[in-house]
Amino acid sequence: MKGGRMMDNSTMIANLSEPNLETSGPPSILYYIMGFWALGTGTTGFLANILVILVFCITPKLRTPFNYLLMNLSACELVISVTGNWLLAANSFSRRWLLSARACQVNAFGMTYLGILSIVTLTVLAIQRYMMITQDRQFPLSTNLSTCMTLVLIWVYTLAIALPPFLGFGEFGLNTLKVSCGVVWDFNINADHYKVEYMVYIYLLGFLIPLMIIFYCYTKIMKAVKSSGMNGLLENDAKRRAKRRRDRKITNMVAIMLAAYLITWFPYAIVSISEAAGYKPYSSLTFAIYALPTMLAKVCVCLDPLIYFGFNPQFQDEVRKYWNKQVINLEVSFQGSKETPRAPSTLVSPATEFIEATSVV
Template sequence: MNSTLSPPARLSVAGFRVLSGCLGSIMVLGFTNNLLVLILFCRFKTLRTPVNMLLLNISVSDMLVCVCGTSLSFASSLSNRWLYGAHGCMWYGFINSCFGIVSLVSLSVLSYDRYSTLITLMLCTKRRPDFRRPLAAVVVSWLYSVLWTAPPLVGWSHYAPEGAGTSCSVSWTEASASSHAYVISLFVFCLGIPVASMVYCYARLLIAVRQVG
């Protein structure tokens, strides 16, 4: 891949202004709200519970997206083109994919934790606060995400401009067997399985609540 990357503009000047306004709002609000979560977590000890470690992990990953990713696409939208070349495109695609998968996996683990907690309460058994499992889940979520977002950096598919040309992601439309295999694997293991586990856990949670009622 070349060190420079300047795809043709895909929006009008007015379109880029609207896009930059939306991205700027997302960046500011996302950073501010997640920073507030971190401040509250650090200030109040009562919030430092095992399950809140997963919520904190989601806030950290979302804030990093705003700082390391959205800021780049915002600046590019103001200039009506991608500003950071091919290497910047790879960086942007990697970190946004990585942080997004971290949040999704954390939500999946959180849904299982809520279900298992309710089952424990229904069985009238005590459950001591245990930080080891949530911390392990946080570490696994990052390792799992890196495992699936690093392959385009080493040749299995690649990150390329998308949409208006001011952001980058996996090359979804590349017509090659290798790229198709990666996209399908990414869809199954980083979207299908986490979402299916959330649907299952919350469905079981709903059934359990109705049984109690």
């Protein structure tokens, strides 16, 4: 296995140093479209996630266990927008991988780790919503310690899925279009058993199991919401009704985030499976079909921040308060700058009037 790994790495290094663009197939316009798309989505995702994290940091009321999980997701997408989208843009404009073979492997590990980290975090959010709606009790994230332990568990679980290619179980390398790096899905099923095993491993633990947990949680949530609909109409407690409405809004927000993730990443998973099955693009059209899932996956870094502000009542309220406060401060400072300085007083004191009156002849 180690010999095969050394041969694969040397082959990859040769491909990186001397790219054969004439036989690669993809048309130049496809690279430019990918470059501008990755640049635009990366810049939008970077600014949007920076704004989300900034609002979270300056607003103490938002530092809840649930929002810490959202910030974990937002920080993950912030890194992807820089190391994934922007790097893909630079490589696409150059029509080749610009960095070294080792950098390719490190970047592939990073993108794999962050991509799996996103769906694992979404899975934990789905479990949290499930327990809040169906069990009417808080997911064990009531303290900072329990929240940190949950985040560490997410990171360690993700690391166990993404790290094996560095240990000889699976392989990182250039993808089909030669401008980004990830898990190598193209292999000989008779010779590369460790690649087949890793493909099953990563799809099972990093995609299928989280997906099944998410579907189970939201199936139970929809049943609970439907059954409690009539009960909610009979409730006289205004505070309880408001809590139910807030919980439903947050649950809907998580559901939309999950749908956005699946829509943007599921086509990429299908293409990876087809590549593992031995299919290879052979024309401009098939290369474009292969490029579309990659471009679609890059949109994910932009969607979640928009969903936060559109569906999270806490974010909406706190952003509105902060914005109104800044507008009021700006108006006060502007009015203060427009005030003209008062003219010197012309009033004469009584003593001065008496002296002037007695001095008149």
